[in-house]
Amino acid sequence: MTGDRKAVVVAIDGPAASGKGTLSRELAARFNLAHLDTGSLYRAVAAKVLAAGQDPKDPIAAEAAARGLQSSDLQRSDLRTPETAQASSIVAGQAKVRAALLDYQRRFAARAPGGVVGAVLDGRDIGTVVCPDADVKLFVTASKETRALRRHKELVERGDKATYDEVLEAMIARDRRDSERATAPLEQADDAHLLDTSELGIEQAVAQAAAIIQRQAFSEG
DSSP states (O other): OOTTOOOOEEEEEOOTTSSHHHHHHHHHHHHTOEEEETHHHHHHHHHHHHHTTOOTTOHHHHHHHHHTOOGGGGGOTTTTSHHHHHHHHHHHTOHHHHHHHHHHHHHHHHSOGGGOSOEEEEESSIIIIIOTTOSEEEEEEOOHHHHHHHHHHHHHHTTOOOOHHHHHHHHHHHHHHHHHOSSSOOOOOTTOEEEEOTTOOHHHHHHHHHHHHIIIIISOO
């Protein structure tokens, strides 16, 4: 039921394995909004660079991959590997890569596909850079230990042999890169609602986030 409902944009930011991706998908389904995992754009760029045998720190290679990104690249089977995750953090820190992908994200927010009215975008700079005027902003986080446990579980289920300590070390390094990069660092927008999922199951997290969205974007008056 969309009727004459105004388009609502929900911006969800947070560090890796905070639960923002699952939360965003659930919220998009609940409120009948389109969903864009913006991290998949950067992972796809990183995967293309690595597959070509190039260095993700090479700004020319990274920008070329970003500008040549196709929708099919978002379906690659190597988007969730540890190598791609680390490389995506590197390419995401490059101003020209972010500029190449910024318009795509803003177009998605302004004109969601499929006739859907509004969108949920999740990433690391949605509320601060991509959609600073979003109707609702959430910053989803969890302790680094909790996030490492979640990511390690995902990797083990996919057959990866990474140890918990290796995952934790990589996560700490990625958090540092994401927070300290000069271009669009990971940070909580001043008007974002903080949601710590360290002790929350997905149902609880969705319920709390949905209540915020309902109150701020859909309530009358």
